[in-house]
Structure formats: C-alpha cells, structure tokens
Amino acid sequence: MNILVSVKRVPLTGGKIVLTDDERAISTRHLGFTISPHEECGCEEAVRLIELHGGSSTVLTLGPPEAEEQLRDMMAIGIDRAVHLFTDGPDEWDPQATAQAIVEAVRNEPEPPDLLLFGNESADAGNYQVAIRVAHALNLPVVTGVKAITKQDGELRCEQEVPGGRDVYVVPMPAVVTVKEGINLPRYPSVPGRLRAKRKPLEASTPARPEPRLEMVKLALPPGSGKQAEILGDGADAAPAVVGVLRDLGLVNA
Amino acid sequence: MILVFAERSEDELYRQAVTFANSLANGDPVQAVGVDDPAGYSPDGSATALAQVIRDRAPAAVVAPGTDRSNEVLAHVAAMLDLPMAANCISVTPGDPLTLTRIRWGGSLLEQARLHGSPALLTVAPHAVAADPAIEVDVEEIPAAPGSVRVAERVETTTAGVSLADADVVVSGGRGVGSAEGFAVIEELAELLNAAVGCSRAVTSAGWRPHTDQVGQTGTKIAPSLYITCGISGATQHMAGCKGAKKLMAINSDREASIFASADYAVIGDLHEVVPAISAEIRKTRGG
Numbered sequence: 001m002n003i004l005v006s007v008k009r010v011p012l013t014g015g016k017i018v019l020t021d022d023e024r025a026i027s028t029r030h031l032g033f034t035i036s037p038h039e040e041c042g043c044e045e046a047v048r049l050i051e052l053h054g055g056s057s058t059v060l061t062l063g064p065p066e067a068e069e070q071l072r073d074m075m076a077i078g079i080d081r082a083v084h085l086f087t088d089g090p091d092e093w094d095p096q097a098t099a100q101a102i103v104e105a106v107r108n109e110p111e112p113p114d115l116l117l118f119g120n121e122s123a124d125a126g127n128y129q130v131a132i133r134v135a136h137a138l139n140l141p142v143v144t145g146v147k148a149i150t151k152q153d154g155e156l157r158c159e160q161e162v163p164g165g166r167d168v169y170v171v172p173m174p175a176v177v178t179v180k181e182g183i184n185l186p187r188y189p190s191v192p193g194r195l196r197a198k199r200k201p202l203e204a205s206t207p208a209r210p211e212p213r214l215e216m217v218k219l220a221l222p223p224g225s226g227k228q229a230e231i232l233g234d235g236a237d238a239a240p241a242v243v244g245v246l247r248d249l250g251l252v253n254a
Numbered sequence: 255m256i257l258v259f260a261e262r263s264e265d266e267l268y269r270q271a272v273t274f275a276n277s278l279a280n281g282d283p284v285q286a287v288g289v290d291d292p293a294g295y296s297p298d299g300s301a302t303a304l305a306q307v308i309r310d311r312a313p314a315a316v317v318a319p320g321t322d323r324s325n326e327v328l329a330h331v332a333a334m335l336d337l338p339m340a341a342n343c344i345s346v347t348p349g350d351p352l353t354l355t356r357i358r359w360g361g362s363l364l365e366q367a368r369l370h371g372s373p374a375l376l377t378v379a380p381h382a383v384a385a386d387p388a389i390e391v392d393v394e395e396i397p398a399a400p401g402s403v404r405v406a407e408r409v410e411t412t413t414a415g416v417s418l419a420d421a422d423v424v425v426s427g428g429r430g431v432g433s434a435e436g437f438a439v440i441e442e443l444a445e446l447l448n449a450a451v452g453c454s455r456a457v458t459s460a461g462w463r464p465h466t467d468q469v470g471q472t473g474t475k476i477a478p479s480l481y482i483t484c485g486i487s488g489a490t491q492h493m494a495g496c497k498g499a500k501k502l503m504a505i506n507s508d509r510e511a512s513i514f515a516s517a518d519y520a521v522i523g524d525l526h527e528v529v530p531a532i533s534a535e536i537r538k539t540r541g542g
Contacts, residue, residue: 013359013362013489013490013491014489014490014512015487015488015489015490015511015512015513016490016512016515017359017362017363017490026363037455037471037472037491038472094338095338095339096338120322121341123359123471123472123491124358124359124363125358125365126341126342126357126358126359126360127339127340127341128325128326128329128341128342128377129325129329129332129333129339129341132326132329132330132332132333133329133332133333135333136330136333136334137333141298141402141403142297142298142403143403144297144322144326145322145326159409162408164410164411165408165409165410165411166408166409166411167295167405167407167408167409168405168406168407168408168409169403169404169405169406170406171402171403180472181465181468181472181473182458182465182466182468182472182473185458185459185461185465186459211370212370213337213338213369213370213371214338214339214340214367214368214369214370215351215367215368215369215370216365216366216367217353217366217367217368218365218366219358219363219364219365219366220355220363220364220365220366221363221364222361222362222363222364224515225515225516227515227516227517227518229504229514229515229517229518229519229520230518230519230520231520231521231522232503232519232520232521233521233522233523234521234522234523235522235523235524235527235528235531236523236527236528236530236531237531238521238522238523238528238531239528239531239532239534239535240535242503242519242521242528242532242535243532243535243536243539245503245519246447246480246536247539249479249480249501251423251447251480252447252536252539252540253540
C-alpha cells in the first residue's frame with residue numbers, strides 16, 4: 001500500500017510565547033522547530049503500516065524551505081520519500097488554500113495513495129478542517145481523531161476515542177484518516193536513519209497562494225492569569241505549609 | 255437568522271453556542287437544529303442534512319460548539335458548500351467581512367481574523383463564553399441523510415480508579431521525575447489525596463507513562479479543584495490542558511520555571527525530597 005502523510009512545521013514554543021513586532025507571527029529567534037505532535041504519530045503509523053503490509057510511504061509539507069529539516073527528520077524514522085510544497089513569503093495559507101495545494105500535489109503523485117494520513121489538527125492554527133476538505137475534493141471517505149488503525153484486506157478499521165469508549169469505523173481504501181497523539185509512541189531517529197534520510201528523494205514545487213478566505217489579521221497573547229503565587233517554602237521544609245493548604249481545601253482532615 | 259447546530263450530548267456547550275449566536279444575531283431569530291440518526295453517527299450524513307437546511311433557510315451564520323464532532327460536521331459542511339470556516343472562536347463582530355477572535359495553540363494564543371464568505375461557519379471554543387442561564391431555544395430534529403462513513407461499533411472501556419478528565423484532584427509529574435520508577439512518589443501522594451495521576455508530554459515521549467495519563471494540548475484536558483505539578487516546567491503544550499484547574503500548586507527546583515506564573519501555590523525544591531515529605535506530613539496529620 002502507498003501512504004502519504006501531511007505534516008506542518010511549527011515552532012517549539014516552550015513556556016512563554018513572544019510575538020514578532022508586527023504581531024503576525026511567533027518570534028522564533030530563540031526557538032527550535034518540530035512538527036505537530038499528532039502528525040509525528042501519523043508518520044510513525046505510516047512507517048508501521050508499511051513495515052506490516054509492504055509498500056511505500058511519503059511525507060508532504062506545505063511550508064518554507066527550512067521545513068526540509070522536518071521532512072528529513074521523518075525520513076530518518078523510516079518514511080521513504082518527501083514532497084515539499086514551498087510557501088513563498090511570510091503570509092499564512094488558510095485551510096482552503098492549504099487543502100487545495102495538497103489536493104493538487106496528490107493528483108500529481110505517480111502512484112495514487114491508498115491512505116492519506118493527517119494530524120487531527122495542527123498544533124498552531126488548529127483549524128480542524130484541512131483533511132476533511134482534501135477528502136471531499138478527492139471524493140474519499142474520511143475518519144477523524146483516530147487512535148488505532150488496522151488494515152483488513154482492502155478496508156481500514158479505525159478506532160476513535162469518545163467519552164466512555166471507542167467508536168469503530170470501517171472504511172474502504174483509498175481513504176483519508178486523521179490521527180491523534182497516543183495512537184503510537186513515535187520512535188527516535190537513529191544515526192544510520194539520519195544518514196539514509198539525506199539520500200532519500202525529495203520533490204519540491206511552488207504552488208501559487210490564493211487569497212485567504214479565513215484571513216489572519218494579527219495575533220495576540222491572552223490576558224495573563226494575574227496570579228501571584230504564594231510561596232510555601234523551599235524543599236522538604238515546605239511540607240507543613242503544603243499540608244496546611246490541603247487542609248484549607250478540605251483534602252486533609254486531622 | 256442565525257442557525258445553531260446542536261449536539262444533544264453536549265448541553266452546556268450547546269448553551270454556550272446559543273449565547274455566542276445571540277451576540278451575533280443582534281435581535282434576529284436564532285434557530286437550533288440537531289440531527290437525529292437512529293443508524294448511528296455519520297459525520298458526512300449529518301453534514302449533508304445540515305447543508306440542506308442551510309441551502310433552504312439561508313442563515314447569516316451557522317454556529318456550533320467547538321467539540322470534536324461539531325468541528326468535524328461543520329468542516330464537512332464547509333467543504334460541501336465551498337465556504338471558509340473558523341473553528342474555536344471566542345468572540346465575533348458582525349459585518350462584511352465578519353471579524354472574529356479564535357484560539358490557537360490550545361488557547362495559548364489568540365488570532366484576530368476576517369472571514370470572507372456567507373453564511374459564516376463558526377464553532378465556539380469550549381468554556382470561552384459564559385452560557386446565559388435564561389436561554390431556552392427548542393432544538394428541531396432534522397432527519398439524517400445517508401453518509402459514506404458511519405460508526406459501525408461502540409467499544410465500551412472501563413477505567414479503573416479515578417478518571418483523569420473527571421478527577422477532583424490531579425497530581426502530575428514531568429521531566430523532573432527522571433524515570434518511570436520515579437513516579438512511585440507521585441503515585442503515593444495521589445493515593446493519599448484520592449487523586450488521579452497525570453504527566454507531561456515529555457514523560458509520555460520518554461515512555462515512562464502511557465499517553466492516557468498525559469495532560470496537555472494533545473492529551474487530556476483536566477478541570478480539577480486542585481492540580482499539583484511536580485517537576486513540570488509549564489510549556490504551553492501542558493498549560494493548554496490544565497486551564498480548567500481551579501487551584502494550581504507547582505513544585506519545581508527551578509525558581510524561574512514558567513509554571514510559577516500560573517500557580518496559586520509554589521514550592522521551590524527537588525520533587526524527590528518535597529513530595530515524600532508532603533506524603534509523610536499528611537500521614538502524620540491524619541495520625542497514621
């Protein structure tokens with residue numbers, strides 16, 4: 001089977017977000033980059049499915065030239081090849097434009113994918129819709145928020161976590177599936193894996209960016225908590241003060 | 255007219271969505287519809303039915319709660335009708351184009367945006383809008399349309415002990431715990447407080463705890479009365495999962511850790527010394 005996983009390069013935000021002067025992006029001067037956690041699990045799932053059933057895996061991103069770092073990372077854990085759609089300039093691509101670029105890229109694939117994997121939502125924008133739009137454009141079934149995938153002949157059994165249990169969907173391939181973190185525990189790239197990744201094929205192109213219909217104007221930090229923490233003490237000596245608080249909250253009775 | 259898509263299992267979030275719709279309606283009527291599907295949930299089946307209502311009634315906007323399911327159904331509608339959609343909004347100003355504020359990074363960042371398309375498709379971030387208690391809107395059941403994807407089976411899971419999402423007290427460990435075995439002190443304190451054990455993403459990535467224990471943007475969202483973090487620095491990924499906690503007690507050896515900016519109570523020190531001392535003090539207080 002052929003699997004294509006879409007990923008997005010996002011900053012590793014750490015504890016405090018700082019915006020650029022124009023308030024249209026996160027200042028990344030001191031930050032590293034990664035891909036959204038759900039998508040990292042999507043890549044791991046693709047590698048596992050190919051290990052089990054044979055075939056080929058592709059990782060795709062729509063992002064700046066620097067996103068090659070993330071494509072190589074995913075090839076280092078076992079993805080076979082990469083498709084890089086360059087974004088030209090700092091302007092964001094809205095979900096419709098992103099989906100359209102991915103659809104065009106999928107149509108241009110030499111072998112049509114049997115399974116298109118996405119993260120359930122990106123870590124940064126979190127628009128919850130790109131995969132569903134891609135599925136409609138390609139006339140494919142789509143299951144979202146999946147925490148387990150089993151291939152049974154030409155079908156996929158997909159389990160989605162819901163309160164109190166799991167809902168099971170069975171869909172024929174080709175299909176689109178969005179996954180959530182927890183579906184697997186992604187492996188770390190090995191040194192030989194990193195070396196192999198440098199030589200794996202990467203095809204790049206530059207799609208045109210349509211005008212956004214969900215147009216980001218600017219970003220803002222939410223109002224702070226305004227909290228001033230009460231310091232209960234240093235080290236083990238703080239224990240009586242901690243238990244005092246727990247008593248006040250009704251959690252410890254003498 | 256503003257149309258609200260109602261998910262019957264989500265009463266409180268539905269009322270929040272209606273409150274949000276009222277802020278957009280400016281006196282215009284608000285109608286609520288829900289999809290009744292005896293054959294089981296079908297995302298594109300629900301969306302096909304909703305899209306037909308939208309074509310027939312031409313609302314100015316469609317509003318739904320920002321749950322997994324409503325975000326999914328509205329995204330299907332958006333694809334079917336070739337319309338833009340904004341997920342997890344917290345406020346909206348009518349106009350052409352309509353302007354809105356929505357959350358990013360699980361609520362750690364806000365985005366101001368313009369939406370070019372009509373009707374506007376909007377979901378409302380859970381617990382971002384206070385539901386008006388006086389709201390009474392009848393939900394009209396509309397029949398589902400056939401869908402290509404449908405729930406085939408429900409597997410019930412039984413969880414032992416206190417569930418993380420519903421726990422009244424949660425004690426979590428982070429990278430500072432150091433190992434899977436290191437969680438013994440966290441578990442001991444949790445047991446004394448009848449609390450659920452949680453952890454940060456660094457811990458699940460290291461394989462020390464299962465992902466079901468992870469609190470965060472891509473893990474479980476919690477809302478306990480008291481949240482105790484041990485050796486957690488306070489990355490946005492983690493804080494997005496515990497915004498619902500009423501009180502936060504942070505234990506960390508780094509007094510500059512960002513978690514202290516969100517904490518109500520702070521203990522500066524090595525959790526491997528502090529946590530066992532707290533457990534011992536609780537036992538002493540209880541006379542055990």
